[in-house]
Amino acid sequence: MRRKRLLGVLALALALLLLGNAAQAAVYRQGSTGEEVRLIQDKLKRWGYYDGEVDGVFGSKTRDAVAYFQWRNGLTSDGVVGANTLQALGMPAGGPSSGSGASAVSHDVALLAKVISAEARGEPYAGQVAVGAVILNRVEHPAFPSTLAGVVYQPGAFTCMSDGQIDQPVAESARRAAQEALNGSDPSGGAIYYFNPATATSAWIWSRPLITVIGKHRFCA
DSSP: OHHHHHHHHHHHHHHHHHTTOOOOOOOBOTTOBSHHHHHHHHHHHHTTSOOSOOSSBOOHHHHHHHHHHHHHTTSOOSSOBOHHHHHHTTOOTTOGGGOOHHHHHHHHHHHHHHHHHHHHTTSOHHHHHHHHHHHHHHHHSTTSOSSHHHHHTSTTSOTHHHHSGGGSOOOHHHHHHHHHHHTTOOTTSSOSEEEOTTTOOOSGGGGSOEEEEETTEEEEO
C-alpha cells in the first residue's frame, strides 16, 4: 500500500515537473535554524554523514557533515546547503515558502529520470523502465535508504554518480521510462540490483540470483 501511495504522488509530481515550475533557491549555512535545517540533519544522519543532534540548529558539526556529503557526491564542498545540495538531498529548492510535498517530490522524480538516462542510455525502452523500477524497489527495501535521493546518492550505488554521466542531458525516453516506472511498471520482476556482465568488476554481484535479462543488463534479487 505504501508503494502504491508513493507511486501515485510521484507520478503527479512528474506531471507538475514537466510543466516547468521553478522556485528561488533557499540557502542554509552555519547559523541557520528551523525545520528545514532539522530535515537536512535528519537526512544526513540516516545516510551516515552526521552523528550530532537533530535539533534544527546549523552548527559546525552540521556544516562538516554537509561538506562531507557534498564531497562524496561531486558537489562543491563548502558546507553550505544551496540549490544543488538541496536537490541532492531530495528537498525543495525553494525552502518552506515554496513548497508543498509535491514540490519536494518533483526533485526526486527529476533525479529518477536523470539516473535512468545515465545508467541505461542506449538500452531497450523496457530496460530503461526496469532500471527505474530497481531504484523504486530499493526505496521500499529495508536494506536501502527510504528515499529516492538516499538510494541514488548512497556511496558506490551507481556508476553514473562517479563517472559524470549523471550530469549529461536527460533523454526523452528516460523521462517516459520514469513516468512508466512510477505508474507501477516493473519489467525487472522486483529486482534490487542490475549490472552489465561485460563491464562488471565486482565478483559479488554475480552471486545475486538472476531474475531476468533485458538488453545488456542482468536484473537480480
